[in-house]
Amino acid sequence: MTDPAPESPRPRSRAWVVWAVLALAGVGAAAYLGWPLLARALDTVSTDDAYVTGHVTFVAPRVAGQVTRVYVDDNYRVKTGEKLLELDPEPYQKVVDIRQAAVDQAKADRVAAETKVASAIAQARAQKWKLELAGQLVDDQIAGIKAKAAAYRSQVAIREKADADLGRAKEGFDKGAISQEQLDQRREAVKVAQALATQALDEVYEARAALGLPQPGGTGPELTAVPADLNQTHASVRQALADLVQTLTDLGYPLADVRDTPRQFLDRLREYDAGETKVLLEKVLKTAPAVKQADARLAAAEADLAAANLNLSYCTVYAGIDGVVTRRNVNPGNNVQTGQQVMAVRSLTEIWVEANFKETSLDYLAIGHPVDLEVDMYGSKKRFRGRISGFTYGTGQTLALLPPQNATGNFVKVTQRLPVRIHLEGYDPNGENPLFAGLSVVPYVRYKDAPTGPDAGKRLQTLRDGR
Secondary structure: OOOOOOOOOHHHHHHHHHHHHHHHHHHHHHHHHHHHHHHHHHHOEEOOOEEEEEEEEEEOOOOOEEEEEEOOOOOOEEOOOOEEEEEOOHHHHHHHHHHHHHHHHHHHHHHHHHHHHHHHHHHHHHHHHHHHHHHHHHHHHHHHHHHHHHHHHHHHHHHHHHHHHHHHHHHHHHHOOOOHHHHHHHHHHHHHHHHHHHHHHHHHHHHHHHOOOOOOOOOOHHHHOOOOOHHHHOHHHHHHHHHHHHHHHHOOOOOOOOOOOHHHHHHHHHHHHOOOHHHHHHHHHHHOHHHHHHHHHHHHHHHHHHHHHHHHHOOEEEOOOOEEEEOOOOOOOOEEOOOOOOEEEEEEEEEEEEEEEEOOOHHHOOOOOEEEEEEOOOHHHOEEEEEEEEEOOOOOOOOOOOOOOOOOOOOOOOOOEEEEEEEEEOOOOOOOOOOOOOOEEEEEEOOOOOOOOOOOOOOOOOOOOOO
8 A cells, every 4th residue: 555645835835924924914004003103102292181171250240139031041152241141120220319319419519519609708708898998997097086186186276265365355354345245255155165175075085985095194195196006906807807717717718827917918818819709719619628528429429329320230240251151050030149150151262271291291391392182072083283381380289179298207209290281272162173171182292392482491481571
């Protein structure tokens, strides 16, 4: 029996070739597909602890009241200045009406104050003339004393002549040259002259008494003895001066000095007034205490009215930013308090990515480094672009509500993470791929690329004044 022919090795060699080709193809495919991932790993720094965040404005009324209408609901897009809700304005309108009445009353009071001041100015003008007249009256009375004294001396001379005529008449009667009747006439003339002289002297005394002057001890020069400054010191003059000073003081112009004489005061007043009532009137109407008080009351009333109008305007609550309404928790009929949060508006444009990088990766990062962003919501089909804009001054652990205390000796070193802020570039919130707050993001920082933009290459931003 013959042995069978040996099997050919060709099929086995062919299988080996197939497997080798498949292996090479797999390696090539892996290299082709894995090289970008490897290149990204070598050229970027990444973290999976990142998310989208942005500004949020909490809406709260600035006055208390009952809600009458709510214009928006959750997820509504709003623009700055758009109405969000309204409160019942009636209580605040009543306050505005009361404040308006107070303003009208204050305006009327100011007009009355101006009228009163104008009247006081006219009174001061009259008192000024009265003061001038008082001095002139004193001068006239002094002149009257002198005239009466002269009349008295004239009557004394007449009496002396009558006495002389009587003496001669007696001698003539003794000689029989004149009759008894003529002698009696001379005696009567002496009596009349004496009476007239006495009357003239009494008039001098009366004139001096009217000026408050002491009566002289004789009938000589003492009759006309008058102080040189009597027209400045007389009681009537000083009283007229006191009245004028009081009126001007009430008007806010205490021009008098205790050492001033009436003449000095009048000179100062004429200089101040420039001789025109209009000048004094214009000055005093602006600065008189009564007018200032009226102005102050009017200003206070107008401020109260402005505050009331402001509170009335607060009955309508407007959106402070462009964004989307969230967390609405108010309905018509609710009573809300000042500062009570009734909803929130999240910005669509003022958003960024908060990436928490390990402290061992921070050495490669700086402000201005470009960042490629992949959002879990869109995967790798949509890549966003960004730029590092700043580093939070403190790790998440130090910013916690209750930061750890490591003074007990049981410290365990843990790699810390520092929040890094990444601003989006070229992002369009109205596009097909909007970003929502809280979405997970994987940032790839191209740290080998040169940083660009403001504060490029730094880790702390410059001060706002440019230093």
